[in-house]
Amino acid sequence: MSANLQARRPGVRPVIAITTGEPAGIGPEIAIRAAWAMRHRVNAVLVGDAAFLAMTAAEIDPAIRISAVTTMAARNAGLPHFGADRLCALDIPLGAHVQPGVLDKENGRYVLATLDAAIEGIKAGWFEAVATAPVQKSTINDAGVPFSGHTEYFAEQTGTARVVMMLAGQPHTEGSAHLRVALATTHLPLKDVGAAITRDGLGQTLDIIDADLRAKFGIAAPRILVAGLNPHAGENGYLGREEIDTIIPALEAARARGIDARGPYPADTLFQPKYLKDADCVLAMYHDQGLPVLKYATFGQGVNITLGLPLIRTSVDHGTALDLAAQGLGRADCSSMQAALAAALQMAQASQ
Numbered sequence: 001m002s003a004n005l006q007a008r009r010p011g012v013r014p015v016i017a018i019t020t021g022e023p024a025g026i027g028p029e030i031a032i033r034a035a036w037a038m039r040h041r042v043n044a045v046l047v048g049d050a051a052f053l054a055m056t057a058a059e060i061d062p063a064i065r066i067s068a069v070t071t072m073a074a075r076n077a078g079l080p081h082f083g084a085d086r087l088c089a090l091d092i093p094l095g096a097h098v099q100p101g102v103l104d105k106e107n108g109r110y111v112l113a114t115l116d117a118a119i120e121g122i123k124a125g126w127f128e129a130v131a132t133a134p135v136q137k138s139t140i141n142d143a144g145v146p147f148s149g150h151t152e153y154f155a156e157q158t159g160t161a162r163v164v165m166m167l168a169g170q171p172h173t174e175g176s177a178h179l180r181v182a183l184a185t186t187h188l189p190l191k192d193v194g195a196a197i198t199r200d201g202l203g204q205t206l207d208i209i210d211a212d213l214r215a216k217f218g219i220a221a222p223r224i225l226v227a228g229l230n231p232h233a234g235e236n237g238y239l240g241r242e243e244i245d246t247i248i249p250a251l252e253a254a255r256a257r258g259i260d261a262r263g264p265y266p267a268d269t270l271f272q273p274k275y276l277k278d279a280d281c282v283l284a285m286y287h288d289q290g291l292p293v294l295k296y297a298t299f300g301q302g303v304n305i306t307l308g309l310p311l312i313r314t315s316v317d318h319g320t321a322l323d324l325a326a327q328g329l330g331r332a333d334c335s336s337m338q339a340a341l342a343a344a345l346q347m348a349q350a351s352q
């Protein structure tokens with residue numbers, strides 16, 4: 001794991017960057033609403049085009065005031081102190097005019113520039129953490145930059161060889177335990193998943209989950225339940241050999257290192273209270289094995305957390321919702337953005 005990039009400022013209220021995401025989606029709206037609703041708890045700085053954000057904020061609520069800071073000013077003098085009567089925006093100029101709900105590849109590099117500014121700001125000590133609003137992965141690719149997700153981008157930009165995507169949330173069903181689902185692979189075509197699951201890779205993934213659940217979530221002895229890859233966890237090799245050849249040896253090696261990793265369990269029956277009640281995290285083998293379950297249970301309240309990074313990064317559990325953005329402001333729920341901000345704050349405070 002790379003050295004921690006964050007400056008430690010004990011006793012100082014953490015400043016959280018909110019990258020405002022795809023400008024034609026709901027990102028700017030939910031970022032503004034969440035930051036404004038939580039301004040007495042969190043020092044949030046919106047990262048995006050300050051004029052566009054001010055215009056959007058004025059339409060949401062004329063009481064919202066936004067003060068702009070340029071990256072040059074922040075480089076020269078740091079971020080100014082700002083109170084709870086306003087939001088601060090770190091100004092990153094748009095590439096093109098925004099029409100809500102309509103993607104424009106001319107803004108693909110703008111979105112990346114907001115992520116780069118957040119990383120620069122964490123390294124420079126302007127921010128303690130970043131919470132990201134959703135981006136449209138295809139638009140960044142259309143702009144000529146290969147991009148599969150924030151998770152991979154933050155890993156690359158911080159020189160981190162392996163990170164882990166974990167989504168967490170409180171299920172809507174009353175009485176259900178808090179659910180955390182981590183992924184052994186992230187944004188990959190399904191045909192490439194099998195080859196991407198290796199003993200070493202799984203071992204490193206389990207090490208990261210175990211270490212971050214201890215350090216960032218205060219869980220003294222994390223218990224991780226691991227799903228198989230194949231139907232019925234391979235049915236003793238008759239429905240696939242990845243469990244026997246890769247997953248079971250990786251789990252045995254992890255247990256020998258002191259990690260409480262159990263499985264592989266058949267993924268179709270793993271997500272039931274009997275197993276989940278004593279688990280701190282479920283490790284699914286691929287995106288659509290784990291996330292549909294998590295999102296079915298918690299959609300709109302969940303948080304996406306990148307484990308293993310040398311900085312704190314959280315995000316929402318949903319995408320750009322272009323369908324809602326096209327209908328105008330006021331349709332999107334900002335609860336997940338608020339949860340992402342709260343999680344970033346909690347982790348930043350835990351690491352001070």
Ligand SMILES: NC(=O)c1ccc[n+]([C@@H]2O[C@H](COP(=O)([O-])OP(=O)(O)OC[C@H]3O[C@@H](n4cnc5c(N)ncnc54)[C@H](O)[C@@H]3O)[C@@H](O)[C@H]2O)c1
Pocket residue numbers: 026030132133134135136137138150304315316317318319320321322323324331332333334
């Ligand atoms: N953190 C991220 O950057 C992130 C996360 C997920 C998806 N995405 C990207 O978003 C784009 C669109 O993805 P998608 O269509 O699969 O999923 P989506 O989450 O944007 O939309 C799925 C459905 O949920 C609804 N929805 C989403 N967020 C909502 C909110 N806050 N309030 C109310 N309803 C909401 C939408 O209207 C839609 O009906 C893709 O490019 C995807 O890669 C980004």
Ligand SMILES: N[C@H](C(=O)O)[C@H](O)COP(=O)(O)O
Pocket residue numbers: 148149150151152287291304315316317318
């Ligand atoms: N896999 C995430 C989800 O479905 O919610 C989403 O695509 C965001 O991924 P990044 O955090 O890597 O952008």
